[in-house]
Amino acid sequence: xxxxxxxxxxxxxDAGMVRSHNEDAVFINAPMGLAILADGxxxxxxxxxxxxxxxxxxxxELEKAFQKTAPHQQEASGKLHSHVVLEAEIARxxxxxxxxxxxxxxxxxxxxxxxxxxxxxxxxxxxxIGDSRLYRLRGGEFQAITRDHSLLQEQIDxxxxxxxEARHSQNKNLVTRALGVDPVVEPEIRDYDTMPGDVYLxxxxxxxxxxxxxxxxxxxxxxxxxxxxxxxxLVQTANDSGGRDNVSVVLVRISREYPAARSWWAxxxxxxx
Amino acid sequence: xxxxxxxxxxxxxxxEIPLTKERTTIGRKPHNDIQIDNLAISGExxxxxxxxxxxxxxxxxxxxxxxxxxxxxxxxxLQNSDVIELGKYKLKYLNETPSQTTAADFExxxxxxxxxxxxxxxxxxxxxxxxxxxQVGMKAIDTHTNVAPPPQAAxxAAxxAAxQVSGAIQILTGANAxxxxxxxxxxxxxxxxxxxxxxxxxxxxxxxxxxxxxxxFPVVNGATLDAHPRELKDHDVIxxxxxxxxxxxxx
Numbered sequence: 001x002x003x004x005x006x007x008x009x010x011x012x013x014d015a016g017m018v019r020s021h022n023e024d025a026v027f028i029n030a031p032m033g034l035a036i037l038a039d040g041x042x043x044x045x046x047x048x049x050x051x052x053x054x055x056x057x058x059x060x061e062l063e064k065a066f067q068k069t070a071p072h073q074q075e076a077s078g079k080l081h082s083h084v085v086l087e088a089e090i091a092r093x094x095x096x097x098x099x100x101x102x103x104x105x106x107x108x109x110x111x112x113x114x115x116x117x118x119x120x121x122x123x124x125x126x127x128x129i130g131d132s133r134l135y136r137l138r139g140g141e142f143q144a145i146t147r148d149h150s151l152l153q154e155q156i157d158x159x160x161x162x163x164x165e166a167r168h169s170q171n172k173n174l175v176t177r178a179l180g181v182d183p184v185v186e187p188e189i190r191d192y193d194t195m196p197g198d199v200y201l202x203x204x205x206x207x208x209x210x211x212x213x214x215x216x217x218x219x220x221x222x223x224x225x226x227x228x229x230x231x232x233x234l235v236q237t238a239n240d241s242g243g244r245d246n247v248s249v250v251l252v253r254i255s256r257e258y259p260a261a262r263s264w265w266a267x268x269x270x271x272x273x
Numbered sequence: 274x275x276x277x278x279x280x281x282x283x284x285x286x287x288x289e290i291p292l293t294k295e296r297t298t299i300g301r302k303p304h305n306d307i308q309i310d311n312l313a314i315s316g317e318x319x320x321x322x323x324x325x326x327x328x329x330x331x332x333x334x335x336x337x338x339x340x341x342x343x344x345x346x347x348x349x350x351l352q353n354s355d356v357i358e359l360g361k362y363k364l365k366y367l368n369e370t371p372s373q374t375t376a377a378d379f380e381x382x383x384x385x386x387x388x389x390x391x392x393x394x395x396x397x398x399x400x401x402x403x404x405x406x407x408q409v410g411m412k413a414i415d416t417h418t419n420v421a422p423p424p425q426a427a428x429x430a431a432x433x434a435a436x437q438v439s440g441a442i443q444i445l446t447g448a449n450a451x452x453x454x455x456x457x458x459x460x461x462x463x464x465x466x467x468x469x470x471x472x473x474x475x476x477x478x479x480x481x482x483x484x485x486x487x488x489x490f491p492v493v494n495g496a497t498l499d500a501h502p503r504e505l506k507d508h509d510v511i512x513x514x515x516x517x518x519x520x521x522x523x524x
Contacts, residue, residue: 041382111384131382151325151385160329165350170326170368178384205382215459222462222472225486233474237459240476 001070004031006258007119011035011250012231016206017243023047024204024248025112027059033119033258034062035250039132039204041178042101042110050097050112050180057093058116065089072121072260082118082125083189090114090127090179090187097180111178114187115146115202117252119194121260127189130175133208135216136192137199137224142217145192145200149177172209198254199224203234206247210238220251227251276328276351276368278321280307282361292328297321299359300333313337313360321351328366330357438522440480440505442473445517455523456480464491469514473505480505480520487514 009030015022023040025048036058040051062085071082101107113130126134131148147153151174155161161169179185194200199220207216215237223230231251238247278297280288290297290307299307300318309318315335322329328351332339340358341349349355357364442454442463454461456473462485464470469487473480481502484490490498492512493505505511507522 039382041384113382155324161327161350168350168352171324173382174325174385175382176385181384218458218460222460223485225466225470226484229472229483229485233460233472236474236476 001120001258001261002031003033003119003258006254006256007033008227008253008255009035009250010227010231011037011248012235013248014235014239014243014246016246017239019244019246021045021048022246023051024206024246025051025055026202026248026250027055028250029059029063032063032066033124034059034066035117035119035200035202035252036062036114037116037132037202037204037248037250038112038114038179039130039206039246039248040110040112042107046101046107046110047112049100049107050110053097053100054093054112054114054179057096058089058114061089061092062086062116062118066118066120070120070260071118071125080125080191082120086116086118086125086127086187086189090116090129090185094179094185095183098183101180109181111181113175113204114179117200117202119252119254119258122257123191123193124200125189125191127187129177129179129185129187132202132204135201135203135213137201137217137220138195138197140221142213142220144213146188148175149188150175172205194254196254196256199227200252200254201234202250202252204246204248206243206245207234207238207249209245210241210243210247224253227253276323276326276366278307278357279365279367280309281363281365292321292323295323297323299364307364309359309362311360311362314362318359319357326368327351328368330366335359438479440473440475441521441523442511443519443521445510445519447516449516463511463518464514471511471513473520474502482511482520489514 007030009028011026011028013022013024013026025038027036036055038051038054040047042050065085069081073081075081075084101110113132115128115132115134117134118125126145128146129149131150134145136143136145151171152166152169156163156166177185216234219233219237220230223233231249234249235247276292278290278292279286280290294306297307298305298317298320300316301310301314302316317333318335319330319332319339330349330351332347337360338345341355351366353368355366357366440456442456444450444452456475459475461473462470469489470485471482471491472485473482481504482491482493483502484498484500493503493509505520509520511518511520
């Protein structure tokens, strides 16, 4: 099913003003409703390798899997196909990165954050690991959908520090989960309904560390009619504020509904559920 | 580079104390990490809890109180160059990790893993400048609860240099002729949504106008824009959705 009429997607990835390498990687496929963003870590160019492996492996494997079976189908286990595929492919990407890190000394210790959104059937499934985020702008309301897997988020949750103080913390860069650093990884996978008019933002911490949420919201509200410009503007704002880290964004706008095509008996079954 | 305290009295530096422990206690009694033998100091006066690069100061119900930068505190999230006062004694908190030169390396994302606590803490501190070592951290933050600092207004982060011109738009034609619009936000949209919209962005080095939506592009000084931003100069005349306006620099 081609979603390019219902979804508009753009992406930008920039090294920023300070770093020489861009260790972020993005992958988008609007017709299939796939958006993937990864922020790599590790010495030399290992971060790039990890994030590049994550987006490339996941991108191609998710494309293949969802071409074969639509993500909204339910498996015998009762789970949505999207969840089964995401779990399996994230585990595979994790193994691939982990093994590369184990076998090549120059890649030792590399890993990457990950945020992935799969759009289908008027909803999206979001999988994330680490501190790359997904935000939603719905009406005038802008909010983070994902919660970072980071030391700082744990400190906020336990009441040690407030969200405001967290902005001044020096422990911003410590994630508690990452892809490729351990033999197994536990992604957080959740479903959300989408509505026409929604704008979704996937971003690396190079954006949300440099630019306040209100500023991001204002930019998306003002420029949602022109996603390309909005994406460029977000990267530019991060760079104008110092651009201390790589900055990557993926923007997705829902322009109309996109219910999954179902056979008549499947629709009938759904009716009686 | 670990954070440290500089203990002084009457401007005389007495001691330099690195904050290497998770809990650093301050008080009159000898078992404290920082002992200050003075009657104005309580036996157990206050404690500093350090988690990686952040330190929190907490007053332990001392008789004479703990002050930071002149204000009495119960709990406080220490910021570089805060001055802690206990009686006549001053402790200056220095945490130089975020200095501009090392910040870039230090901000590299790292993974925390529930092993190797001590070793990696030292590594993180010692090799903060080297981005190439294996970046694995630790996780043992569940031991100290209730270290919440007060909901006071923390010093705002260094805002981008505000030393820039402020611009404004004056409407020249149409129903709103004569009206002035100050460009105080980083983004100001102009025009009619769905018909023609342009945005003026305020950047550190000036103001720029860019086309957002609509079949017609804005015209500046008689020349039609393309998809790229155009820098605005004092007294540039903009035509947008049939309305003329002038950009000018204030003060």
